[in-house]
Amino acid sequence: MPVNRDFIGREYPASAPYEVGxxxxxxxxxxxxxxxxAYLDAExxxxxxxxxxxxxxxxxxxxxxRYATEGPLSDxxxxxxxxxxxxxxxxxxxxxxxxxxDVLSSVQSVExxxxxxxxxxxxxxxxxxxxxxxxxATLRSTxxxxxxxxxxxxxxx
Amino acid sequence: xxxxxxxxxxxELPARTFTITRADLVRYCGASGDFNVIHWNERIATAVGxxxxxxxxxxxxxxxxxxxTDWAGDPGAVRSYAVRFSRPVAVADDDQGATLTVxxxxxxxxxxxxxxxGLTATVGDSKVLTAAKAVVQxx
Numbered sequence: 085m086p087v088n089r090d091f092i093g094r095e096y097p098a099s100a101p102y103e104v105g106x107x108x109x110x111x112x113x114x115x116x117x118x119x120x121x122a123y124l125d126a127e128x129x130x131x132x133x134x135x136x137x138x139x140x141x142x143x144x145x146x147x148x149x150r151y152a153t154e155g156p157l158s159d160x161x162x163x164x165x166x167x168x169x170x171x172x173x174x175x176x177x178x179x180x181x182x183x184x185x186d187v188l189s190s191v192q193s194v195e196x197x198x199x200x201x202x203x204x205x206x207x208x209x210x211x212x213x214x215x216x217x218x219x220x221a222t223l224r225s226t227x228x229x230x231x232x233x234x235x236x237x238x239x240x241x
Numbered sequence: 242x243x244x245x246x247x248x249x250x251x252x253e254l255p256a257r258t259f260t261i262t263r264a265d266l267v268r269y270c271g272a273s274g275d276f277n278v279i280h281w282n283e284r285i286a287t288a289v290g291x292x293x294x295x296x297x298x299x300x301x302x303x304x305x306x307x308x309x310t311d312w313a314g315d316p317g318a319v320r321s322y323a324v325r326f327s328r329p330v331a332v333a334d335d336d337q338g339a340t341l342t343v344x345x346x347x348x349x350x351x352x353x354x355x356x357x358x359g360l361t362a363t364v365g366d367s368k369v370l371t372a373a374k375a376v377v378q379x380x
Contacts, residue, residue, distance in 0.1 A: 172281075
């Protein structure tokens with residue numbers, strides 16, 4: 085069944101700020117198999133000019149799951165079957181690296197929902213801001229709902 | 242860290258290979274919070290038409306990004322990073338898992354010391370990422 089296109093344009097501010105901790109950065113870095121000292125060792129990060137350990141460039145993907153239950157994708161009214169979902173595209177625009185100690189607020193919005201053959205594409209954009217109002221990052225995520233596009237009307241002969 | 246003045250369009254990043262096993266996916270589920278069942282349950286993954294348990298696209302993206310951050314020296318130099326996931330990465334229930342091969346080239350030099358890297362990521366003969374690009378700030 086097609087997903088509900090009334091969701092296009094809706095905005096979902098996160099209900100609470102996301103506190104970035106050293107240990108979570110460490111666990112994420114270990115999970116992606118990347119033990120760069122800038123992620124694990126504050127001294128090494130400082131030697132590169134950062135105030136504390138920084139997070140890998142894709143770390144902010146955690147926001148999509150931290151706030152999933154309050155975001156658009158888990159709203160039953162959207163009509164999305166998550167087992168039919170695969171990730172289509174992802175981008176990160178990083179105004180500065182995310183670092184331990186950051187207290188991040190974020191707003192996720194539904195930019196578009198459209199057909200792509202028999203699939204549907206759902207595009208969300210997440211704006212991430214530090215506690216002092218500094219823009220930190222913009223995430224754009226396209227997920228694919230496989231096989232749920234509305235059947236096409238047969239063309240008139 | 243490579244210097245902007247010394248990098249040319251066409252400069253190649255060292256090719257890299259990374260492995261993704263079932264255990265890696267479980268670890269990534271926990272670290273990212275993405276517990277989508279297709280990343281850990283073969284019964285459901287195949288029932289919904291996938292070839293096997295598949296890797297998180299974000300895991301593939303993160304490993305490919307490592308070719309960039311290791312080259313840059315400072316992972317904080319990455320200004321943007323974007324990919325399209327063109328094929329699922331099936332991860333068999335064995336000790337080998339999937340092997341990801343990553344290469345990259347400097348595609349453009351921008352103002353302000355930034356360079357655009359074009360990246361390729363393949364498993365076997367299949368490109369698993371397309372339109373993969375990163376912008377890195379050099380000095």
